[in-house]
Amino acid sequence: MTLYLVTGGAGFIGSHIAEELVHRGEQVRVLDNFSTGRRENLAPLLEHIELIEGDLCHLPTVRCAVDGVTYVLHQGAIPSVPRSVADPLASNEANVTGTLHLLVAARDAEVKRMVYASSSSVYGDSPALPKQEDMIPAPKSPYAVSKLAGEYYCRTFSEAYGLETVCLRYFNVFGPRQDPASQYAAVIPKFITAMLRGEPPTVYGDGHQSRDFTHVSNVVQANLLAATAPDVAGQVFNIACGRHYTLLDLIAILNNILGIHVTPVHTDPRPGDVRHSLADVTAAQKALGYQVEVDFHEGLRRTVAWFREELNH
Numbered sequence: 001m002t003l004y005l006v007t008g009g010a011g012f013i014g015s016h017i018a019e020e021l022v023h024r025g026e027q028v029r030v031l032d033n034f035s036t037g038r039r040e041n042l043a044p045l046l047e048h049i050e051l052i053e054g055d056l057c058h059l060p061t062v063r064c065a066v067d068g069v070t071y072v073l074h075q076g077a078i079p080s081v082p083r084s085v086a087d088p089l090a091s092n093e094a095n096v097t098g099t100l101h102l103l104v105a106a107r108d109a110e111v112k113r114m115v116y117a118s119s120s121s122v123y124g125d126s127p128a129l130p131k132q133e134d135m136i137p138a139p140k141s142p143y144a145v146s147k148l149a150g151e152y153y154c155r156t157f158s159e160a161y162g163l164e165t166v167c168l169r170y171f172n173v174f175g176p177r178q179d180p181a182s183q184y185a186a187v188i189p190k191f192i193t194a195m196l197r198g199e200p201p202t203v204y205g206d207g208h209q210s211r212d213f214t215h216v217s218n219v220v221q222a223n224l225l226a227a228t229a230p231d232v233a234g235q236v237f238n239i240a241c242g243r244h245y246t247l248l249d250l251i252a253i254l255n256n257i258l259g260i261h262v263t264p265v266h267t268d269p270r271p272g273d274v275r276h277s278l279a280d281v282t283a284a285q286k287a288l289g290y291q292v293e294v295d296f297h298e299g300l301r302r303t304v305a306w307f308r309e310e311l312n313h
Contacts, residue, residue, distance in 0.1 A: 003027045004227075005069040007056060007102065008076030009049075010037025012178045013117070013170075013219055017073055020220050022048045031056070031065040031076065035094075041177050056098030062105045071227040072106055072114040074099065077147075080184040081121060081272045084143035095146035096153075103157045103165075113164035113233070114154065115226045120171040120212070120238070120277050122148040129244075130212075130280040133169070133236050141272030151236060158234035165233065166226040168219075171240035171279045175216030175299060176306035187247065188213065188300075192307045195254055195262050205269035207248040210276045212240040215299030218292055225288040232287050240279030241292050253297065257304050 004021050008014040009030030014037065021028045022045050030042065033055040042051065054061035056076050066072065077095045078084065084091035099116070106114050123131045124138030139145045154165035172186070180189035191201040222239040226232065245253075248264075255261055284290035294302070 001027055002070045003029060003068055005029045005031060005065055005072045007031045007065075007072070007074045008037060010034060010039060010042050011075060011079075012041075012175070013173060013216055014073075014075040015041035015045075015177060016175070016216050016220050017075065017223050018042065018045055018049060020224065029065065029069065031062070036078070036179070036182075038177075038179070056101055057093055059101045059105065062101045063109070066102070066105045066109040066111055069106070069109065070112050072102065072111055073223050073227065074102055074114055075117045077117065079143075081141045081143045082270055083184040084141050084146065085272045088142035091142045091146050095143070096149045099150040100153055103153055103163065107157060107161045107163045111163065113166065113227055115223050116150055116154045116165060116167045118151050118167045118169045118236070119144065119147040120169050120240070120279065121274065122151070122169065123274075123277075125274045129276060130242070130278040131238060132280045133238060133283055140274060143272070155234050166229075167236040168222055168226060168239045169236060169279075170219055171212040171214050171238065171277060173214050173216055173219050175303050180307070187211075188250070188303065189307065191250065191254060192304055193311070195258055195260065196308060196311055198260070198262070200262055200265045201251060203247050203251075203264045203266050204273065205266070207251070207264060207266065208246050209273070210244040210246045210278070212242065212244045212277050212279045213250070213296050213299070214240045215294040215296070215302070217294045217299070221293055222284065222288065222290050225290055229288045235287065237284040237288060237290070238279040238281050239284060239290065240281055241296055242279055242281045243296065244276065244278040245296060253300060254304070257301055
């Protein structure tokens, strides 16, 4: 029997992965401490999954979670640049120590492969675009450092212990279930919920900073491909759309989808934020068979529809 463990499976990305695995008829176990994950994200799945409430920083719990597992899809983290700037110790504990615990437990349980959720933030603010996997990382925030450390641990466990690992560098993932309420919320859910209320979105800086926004469906696809693709152990792949848009572009597109005209409020830039982000996804296309299933515009339409329904409840 093939058993998948999704860490952070009650979170935004993890719950979408768990949902797709259940839809495909796979056996699924979720590990989450509900620090940022939400029980309602898993509510439709609870009859079909095994749920372990526990923390990656507690090694005995992690050993229990990986028992009998074939593939680990590791999404569990504190996923925020500004939160890591505010509390680098917490970010390191969850993202580095938690990942190391998972690798040790997976090695000892003879897990077949672990797919690790990394981040485009590891590239830092180097002016070269698009970002390619062989560029020298230059992290600007504690979050980016923690994600890069996790990558290095994954590669080390592949080389030193023979545990297959694959690292996926996500670029600005968005979609349904992304939390707009946190002070550390990502830009798209914050913008959508503000604009649905007729309020101006807040832009840090001039709004000309750009991002390769990636709908969550593409990230789900990448994880499932990375779990089983041949000859990719120890490798790192960008997961994105391969196009970038400024925050002002984003606001203009949302205005068009919503049929409104809202202008943003500008405030000071945030420490740790990079100026531009754009991925080269050629490696993932060739090695994993990855394709962009949902482009930026369609992803925004789906996400707006989801948030509109949520706000009407």
